Amino acid sequence: xxxxxxxxxxxxxxxxxxxxxxxxxxxxxxxxxxxxxxxxxxxxxxxxxxxxxxxxxxxxxxxxxxxxxxxxxxxxxxxxxxxxxxxxxxxxxxxxxxxxxxxxxxxxxxxxxxxxxx
Amino acid sequence: xxxxxxxxxxxxxxxxxxxxxxxxxxxxxxxxxxxxxxxxxxxxxxxxxxxxxxxxxxxxxxxxxxxxxxxxxxxxxxxxxxxxxxxxxxxxxxxxxxxxxxxxxxxxxxxxxxxxxx
Amino acid sequence: xxxxxxxxxxxxxxxxxxxxxxxxxxxxxxxxxxxxxxxxxxxxxxxxxxxxxxxxxxxxxxxxxxxxxxxxxxxxxxxxxxxxxxxxxxxxxxxxxxxxxxxxxxxxxxxxxxxxxx
Amino acid sequence: xxxxxxxxxxxxxxxxxxxxxxxxxxxxxxxxxxxxxxxxxxxxxxxxxxxxxxxxxxxxxxxxxxxxxxxxxxxxxxxxxxxxxxxxxxxxxxxxxxxxxxxxxxxxxxxxxxxxxx
Numbered sequence: 001x002x003x004x005x006x007x008x009x010x011x012x013x014x015x016x017x018x019x020x021x022x023x024x025x026x027x028x029x030x031x032x033x034x035x036x037x038x039x040x041x042x043x044x045x046x047x048x049x050x051x052x053x054x055x056x057x058x059x060x061x062x063x064x065x066x067x068x069x070x071x072x073x074x075x076x077x078x079x080x081x082x083x084x085x086x087x088x089x090x091x092x093x094x095x096x097x098x099x100x101x102x103x104x105x106x107x108x109x110x111x112x113x114x115x116x117x118x
Numbered sequence: 119x120x121x122x123x124x125x126x127x128x129x130x131x132x133x134x135x136x137x138x139x140x141x142x143x144x145x146x147x148x149x150x151x152x153x154x155x156x157x158x159x160x161x162x163x164x165x166x167x168x169x170x171x172x173x174x175x176x177x178x179x180x181x182x183x184x185x186x187x188x189x190x191x192x193x194x195x196x197x198x199x200x201x202x203x204x205x206x207x208x209x210x211x212x213x214x215x216x217x218x219x220x221x222x223x224x225x226x227x228x229x230x231x232x233x234x235x236x
Numbered sequence: 237x238x239x240x241x242x243x244x245x246x247x248x249x250x251x252x253x254x255x256x257x258x259x260x261x262x263x264x265x266x267x268x269x270x271x272x273x274x275x276x277x278x279x280x281x282x283x284x285x286x287x288x289x290x291x292x293x294x295x296x297x298x299x300x301x302x303x304x305x306x307x308x309x310x311x312x313x314x315x316x317x318x319x320x321x322x323x324x325x326x327x328x329x330x331x332x333x334x335x336x337x338x339x340x341x342x343x344x345x346x347x348x349x350x351x352x353x354x
Numbered sequence: 355x356x357x358x359x360x361x362x363x364x365x366x367x368x369x370x371x372x373x374x375x376x377x378x379x380x381x382x383x384x385x386x387x388x389x390x391x392x393x394x395x396x397x398x399x400x401x402x403x404x405x406x407x408x409x410x411x412x413x414x415x416x417x418x419x420x421x422x423x424x425x426x427x428x429x430x431x432x433x434x435x436x437x438x439x440x441x442x443x444x445x446x447x448x449x450x451x452x453x454x455x456x457x458x459x460x461x462x463x464x465x466x467x468x469x470x471x472x
Contacts, residue, residue: 003121004121015212021228027174029168031163036393041149042153049286054199061200082179082182086186090194150278153389158272165260247448271393274389274392286380290381300438308444311422318410322423344373
């Protein structure tokens with residue numbers, strides 16, 4: 001049984017293959033496409049206060065949803081090509097960050113922890 | 119039954135709440151954090167040729183996996199705060215792009231299609 | 237008489253030539269390097285409020301200065317390769333924006349103006 | 355006698371003041387605006403090969419010039435608000451990189467040097 005991200009990755013594969021776009025989909029190019037879409041996402045919030053960004057108007061929210069869709073698509077496609085499981089990678093990183101950021105030491109603080117000893 | 123992304127979003131919520139970091143996690147700030155991580159991802163590929171980027175060495179691949187983990191975490195956290203379903207949004211966009219990019223017209227071409235009439 | 241940006245561009249040319257790095261400095265790669273550095277810059281401000289970002293502490297300001305140096309270097313190098321005069325381009329764009337954003341219509345407003353008729 | 359960047363900074367200041375946009379121009383917001391414009395720049399090159407990016411067609415080059423203008427404007431405005439001299443900062447960084455990247459050791463190599471001892 002495949003997950004929803006695996007099904008999305010398969011659909012993105014088909015989409016590219018049918019259009020003979022696999023030639024464009026190298027990790028380098030997809031990382032650039034991802035950066036382009038994240039740039040559009042950031043631009044949606046650039047003049048809003050942090051508080052305003054919590055409840056964007058309907059039009060802004062629609063554009064943000066559309067940008068998040070593009071970001072997700074390029075991210076899933078890139079991870080698929082490099083054979084990286086995004087959810088597994090995020091969960092491993094979270095395991096690490098739970099050790100790295102002791103709640104008592106970092107409560108309410110935005111400062112960065114030193115890397116864990118490897 | 120929740121999906122793997124819902125479980126990741128819940129875990130990220132807990133991680134922030136326990137550290138009293140919810141105050142930092144506005145959509146504006148999370149979009150910036152996402153841009154920062156995507157910047158680190160792009161930097162991994164900047165001097166590689168598109169071909170080289172297809173088979174990065176083990177060390178580079180490890181760093182790329184770590185950057186993809188961070189990108190995924192901020193993306194899922196941001197979508198959760200705005201109550202946007204990333205997979206649903208990506209699938210809707212793909213429906214739209216299947217209509218927008220006719221395979222016969224756009225085969226092997228990287229040019230951009232005009233927006234669909236709304 | 238050359239300007240300070242022309243002198244910086246010439247110095248960056250030499251720096252690359254002496255190290256045989258010109259092979260890496262294509263516009264595509266330099267745009268990626270620029271995105272990577274801007275990602276690091278954005279990360280410096282991600283958890284600060286807009287107000288806090290106006291007077292960063294000395295350590296943050298030092299890192300911001302260093303990121304701005306990197307952004308400037310890649311921007312000037314990229315423009316040099318494409319034979320684009322950055323100051324002239326910025327001034328043309330400002331001419332255009334002065335027509336596009338009538339002060340009476342856009343005073344205190346962050347909304348985007350429609351493109352000028354061409 | 356002021357430099358061309360100082361004159362551009364002064365013009366950008368006036369442009370913002372006349373429209374009462376200084377309220378939006380915090381370093382945090384300007385860093386986001388810069389990231390948005392760099393995203394658009396990267397998008398222009400995403401599907402080109404590194405070689406193709408060296409001689410973009412006239413239409414692409416026109417859009418690239420326009421994006422570079424926007425990047426320059428936000429960069430100069432941000433540096434002005436933080437009282438950072440971009441050219442001086444870039445030259446200091448270049449001094450440092452000349453020591454950090456010994457031509458004999460790094461000739462033709464894209465690997466990263468360790469930071470200099472401080």
